[in-house]
Amino acid sequence: MVEQVRAGSGAVASRVRAALRRDTPGEGAKGASPWVRGRVLAGLAVVTGALLAFHRGVPNSVGGAGSLLEAFLPWLGLMVPVLLALAWWRRSALALVALLLPVVAWTYLFGGLLLPAAGSGPRDLLVVQHNVSDENADPEGTARALAGAGPDLIALEELVPPALEVYEKTLAPEYPHHAVQGSVGLWSKYPLTEAGLLDISPNGIGEGWRRGLRAVVHTPHGEVAAYVAHLPSIRVRASGLASAWRDESAGLLGKAIDAEKVDALILLGDLNSTVEDRGLAPVTSQLNVAKRGMAFSFPASLPLARIDQVMARAGTVAQIRTLPATGSDHLPVAARITLE
DSSP states (O other): OHHHHHHHHHHHHHHHHHHHHHHHSHHHTTTTTTTTTTTHHHHHHHHHHHHHHTTTOOOSSOOOOHHHHHGGGGGGGGGGHHHHHHHHHHHHHHHHHHHHHHHHHHHHGGGGGGGGOOOOOOOEEEEEEEOTTTSSSSSSHHHHHHHTOOOOOEEEOOOOOHHHHHHHHTTEEEEHHHEEEEEEEESSSSSEEEEEEEOOTTSSSSOOOEEEEEEEEEEETTTEEEEEEEEOEEEEEEEEEOOOHHHHHHHHHHHHHHHHSSSSSEEEEEOSSOOOOGGHHHHHHHHBBSSSSOOOBBBSSSSSSSSSEEEEEEEEEEEEEEEEOOOOOOOOOEEEEEEE
C-alpha cells in the first residue's frame, strides 16, 4: 500500500512539473505556437472586454452586482496593462490579440474624457459642486477656496449650523443670491426666483429629510432651472450593494426633471454613484453628462470615483475637473456648461 501511495504521489508530481513547464516560457513553451500559448490570459482579456462592453447585462438581482461593477467601471481598464505584461512574458500572440477587445471597449467608453476640452464660448457658465461634509472644520477656508475658482453658481451639500452661517457670510460679497433647503444650498452671481424644496425623499427615510432644492437662475443667457440634490448613500455589505433608497430617490429626481417647464436645466449634486451606474438611469437618460474630464471626487484622500455630478439639459457639460482638497472628505468639482 505504501509503495502504491508513493507511486501515485510520484505520478502527480510528474504531472505538476510537466504543467509548469508548459505554462512558462522556458523549455516546454518553445515548441508551442504563440497562437496556442496563453489561452487563459486570452480568456481573461475577453471577459474583461465583455464586462466593459456589456456591463448592462450583469444582473442587479444578485447583491446589486451590476451597479457595483458600474460604480468602478473605469478601473476595469487596469486589467489591460496587467494582462499585457503577462501576455508578453508568455510570448502569447493569442492573448495580445484578445487584449484588443478591452482596449477598444475602454477607449469607446472613457477615452473621450481624456481629450482636451474645447475653448470657452460666450454662452458658458462655470459651476462648482461640493459636498462640504458636516464634519468640515474649516468652512470659511472651504468657502473661500470655492469662490476663488470664479464660478457663476456654487452648489453645496451637508450644510449644518453653525457652518451654514459661515458659508453665507463668506460667500455673500461675490454671491449675493442664495437659497437653502435643509442641508443643500445654491449660491449665485445672478438673481434667483422660485427657490423651493425639491422633494426627492424616499419612503421610510424619516421626517425632516430635505436634500433637494430647485431654483430658477436669471443668467445673461436666459432662465436656467438649477437643481441641487444629495441622494441617499449606498452601502457595500456582505450581501452585496444596498442602494434601494438611492435608486428610489433617483427615480423621484428623474420625474421632477421630466416635469420641469424651463428648457435649460442644470443638475448639481452628490448623487452617490457614477454616471455609468444604472441606478441613476432615470436622471442620466434625460441629461447630458460631462464630455471631458474624469474628475474622481471621492474619497478625497484617494479618489476612486466621481460621485459628485454636474449634468445639463439644453446645454453641454463641456468639461469637468476637480479642485484642490478642502476640509471635506469629497473633492470639489468645477464644470463648464455651454448653453444651447
